[in-house]
Amino acid sequence: MNNEPKNGMDCSEFEALLADALDNAVAADARTAFDEHGRSCAVCGPMLAEALEGMLMVRGLAELEPPKNLVHNILAATSRKEATAEQIAEEAKLGWMERMRRSLTPGVGGLLHSRFAMSFAMAFFSLSITLTLAGVKVTDVTNMVEHPSLLRKTVVLGYTNVEAKVTSYYENLRLVYQVQAKVRELKKNTAPVSGPGENQQQNRKSEPDGRDKLNEDYSMERDGSLIAQTFTWHEGARI
Amino acid sequence: MEEQQTGALVRRCLAGDAAAWEEIVRLHNRRIYNLCYRFTNSPDDAQDLTQDVFVRVYKTMGSYHIEKGAFTTWLTTLTRNLLVDHFRKSKQDRITDSIDAGLREEDDSLSLGDRLEDPRPNPDDRLASKEAQKMVQMALARISPDLREAVILRDLQDMDYKEIAQVLRVPEGTVKSRINRGRMELARLLSRNKRQVSNE
Numbered sequence: 001m002n003n004e005p006k007n008g009m010d011c012s013e014f015e016a017l018l019a020d021a022l023d024n025a026v027a028a029d030a031r032t033a034f035d036e037h038g039r040s041c042a043v044c045g046p047m048l049a050e051a052l053e054g055m056l057m058v059r060g061l062a063e064l065e066p067p068k069n070l071v072h073n074i075l076a077a078t079s080r081k082e083a084t085a086e087q088i089a090e091e092a093k094l095g096w097m098e099r100m101r102r103s104l105t106p107g108v109g110g111l112l113h114s115r116f117a118m119s120f121a122m123a124f125f126s127l128s129i130t131l132t133l134a135g136v137k138v139t140d141v142t143n144m145v146e147h148p149s150l151l152r153k154t155v156v157l158g159y160t161n162v163e164a165k166v167t168s169y170y171e172n173l174r175l176v177y178q179v180q181a182k183v184r185e186l187k188k189n190t191a192p193v194s195g196p197g198e199n200q201q202q203n204r205k206s207e208p209d210g211r212d213k214l215n216e217d218y219s220m221e222r223d224g225s226l227i228a229q230t231f232t233w234h235e236g237a238r239i
Numbered sequence: 240m241e242e243q244q245t246g247a248l249v250r251r252c253l254a255g256d257a258a259a260w261e262e263i264v265r266l267h268n269r270r271i272y273n274l275c276y277r278f279t280n281s282p283d284d285a286q287d288l289t290q291d292v293f294v295r296v297y298k299t300m301g302s303y304h305i306e307k308g309a310f311t312t313w314l315t316t317l318t319r320n321l322l323v324d325h326f327r328k329s330k331q332d333r334i335t336d337s338i339d340a341g342l343r344e345e346d347d348s349l350s351l352g353d354r355l356e357d358p359r360p361n362p363d364d365r366l367a368s369k370e371a372q373k374m375v376q377m378a379l380a381r382i383s384p385d386l387r388e389a390v391i392l393r394d395l396q397d398m399d400y401k402e403i404a405q406v407l408r409v410p411e412g413t414v415k416s417r418i419n420r421g422r423m424e425l426a427r428l429l430s431r432n433k434r435q436v437s438n439e
Contacts, residue, residue, distance in 0.1 A: 019400070019415035047423060054422030057375045057429060058394040066272035067286055074264050074290050078297040079257075 009037040014044045021048075022055055135161045245310040253300060264293055267311075270396065271318055277391045278322050280380035288325055292318045308405065315396065316406045319388060326384055378428040386421030393418050 009030075014037050020026050021034050038048045135158055245266065251259035271292050276285035295317055303313050379387060392403045393414075404411045 015419065016412070016415070018419050047419075050423040050426040051419050052422075053429075054390075054425035055394055057425060058379065058390055058422070061277070061372060061375055061395060063269070064273050064276055066269050066289070067282070070272060070286060070289060071261075071264055071268055073286075074268065074293040075261060077290055077294050078260065078264075 009033040011037075011041060011044050014038065014041070015047070018048065018051055022052060134158065135165075242309050242311070246305045249300065249303065249305065249310060260297065263296075267314060268293070271314065274315070274318055274391060274396060275322065277376070277379060277395055278384075278387060279325065280376060284325065284329075288318075288321055292321055295321065309402070312398075312402050312405055315392065315398065315402075319392075319406050322388070323384070374429060374432055375425070378425050378432065381428060382421055382424045386417050386424060389414055389417035390421035390425070394422075 014034060017026055017030065017034050021031070026034060038045050245263070248259045248263050248266075252263060268289060272285055272289045275288040275292070276282060279285055279288065292314075296314060299317075303310065307313075379390070382390075388407065389403060392398045392406065393400075398406070400411045400414050403414045407414060409417075
């Protein structure tokens, strides 16, 4: 670019005024110098023409019509943001249980209702106690999941363990009964011998009126009349 | 007048008036959509970006202070920032055609005043056809982003140099220089395209 002044204006001044000149915002005296320089300068003249053409082309672009759903989408997006913000504020006030319940799908969330939750808890504890008593360990289950080939081995091992425990339990129980039986037998053998009437006498309870229950004959009234009689079947007898 | 109206709407919106927010969206969505479209040259991107702009405006409206400047300038600054982010993310080709000086054979016999007054048919007549509009849009998309945004803000958004300087965060002199270079580059690209079309 030539910096020698032409018509009272050099090229840098011309370039600085170019944008304002295209907007018709240059003072009258400066405008004359500007126009003169543009006509006479081989660099600034084409520059002015190009800038003008470019400006007219861009300004000739028609304004586009936005998509019809744009406003609706914007309003929907911002109302969703608002709703989300309110939801976050609301959730911050809730307990962890309620937040967890809400985070689950509605169908599953209903199962966290207190009565269902208690049932599940009881079922879980029952199962865990049963598994513990059966000798199942969590590590065994993990191994089974990670190594399916170990499943059969683990099941057989678990069954054998349970069988051994049950057998051992009954063996111990039998031993206890045997010992108890022996002790009773020893006690019986070492006890002093007494007459059969003595024991009967001790165990017998007498009626308040002094009658002996065992020896009393209920087939007869107290006055001696017969109420009932048993028949003894003899061979050849007739009814 | 328009700024006062927008200022009142902003105040109502900050007070929680949903109708005011809707009014703001209806007033400005066209301008923002056009700005985004002219910059990205993609209707889909323009729609997404316009939506993003308004979501951002909605979230950050509390940070806007009426006394600091016009709402339109604030909105344009926000849009421009999002456009720059989008441009960086999309890694759009920044390589622009080199400027071949002296290729054009321009008739410079007329003075600037004559040409500005009524030198040729008006821009609407010249760019009436869709093809011509498409060519200009394509040329606009090919110039460097710095020049493009300056030209769009001045010639399409009709912002003054001071506002553009505020939006782009550069001095007014730089704004004018970018606008001049952008316009010249556009003219050269279009001239080259026309020559290619006539040769085919």
